[in-house]
Amino acid sequence: MVNENFQSVGEYPEFSSQINRGGMTRDNEVAPTPKSKRNQQPSWNTEQNLVLISGWIKYGTYSVVGRNQTSEAYWGKIVEYCNEHCSFDSPRNVVACRNRFNYMNKLINKWVGAKRMQRSGWSEDDVLAKAQELYACGKNVQFTLKEEWHAL
Numbered sequence: 465m466v467n468e469n470f471q472s473v474g475e476y477p478e479f480s481s482q483i484n485r486g487g488m489t490r491d492n493e494v495a496p497t498p499k500s501k502r503n504q505q506p507s508w509n510t511e512q513n514l515v516l517i518s519g520w521i522k523y524g525t526y527s528v529v530g531r532n533q534t535s536e537a538y539w540g541k542i543v544e545y546c547n548e549h550c551s552f553d554s555p556r557n558v559v560a561c562r563n564r565f566n567y568m569n570k571l572i573n574k575w576v577g578a579k580r581m582q583r584s585g586w587s588e589d590d591v592l593a594k595a596q597e598l599y600a601c602g603k604n605v606q607f608t609l610k611e612e613w614h615a616l
Contacts (some may be wrong), residue, residue: 506554510612511551513568513612514612516564519541519566520551523541523545539558543556543557543561568612571607574599575599575609579592579593581595582594
């Protein structure tokens, strides 16, 4: 007995959402739309990085409140400081500031670790060249946070 809903062997009826044997969907089916990209904020510049660091230093050493505050309250104060003292295209939020600081902290710590390899008799230029070599790990990557490193 042949089912009238099938046009030929291996195909599915019009109401089916299954994929036919060729792996392609029917022409009348709607293809899934790709996920939209996350809303990207503009990149940070050196001035904005320095304001973020100064806010982190100001509230990180705030002895009145100290450790008796939540992470959200702590970073909230830093965000307010950053948005007050720096011009952003759109105000930064807690997540953006915390992520940027953690990213900079990771790179600066790697740079400091490389810079500690100083040998006797090396000039400052020798130390910076060796730190850059160790920081890059054989890749063509430059350390771009020198002003931020000096601020910390």
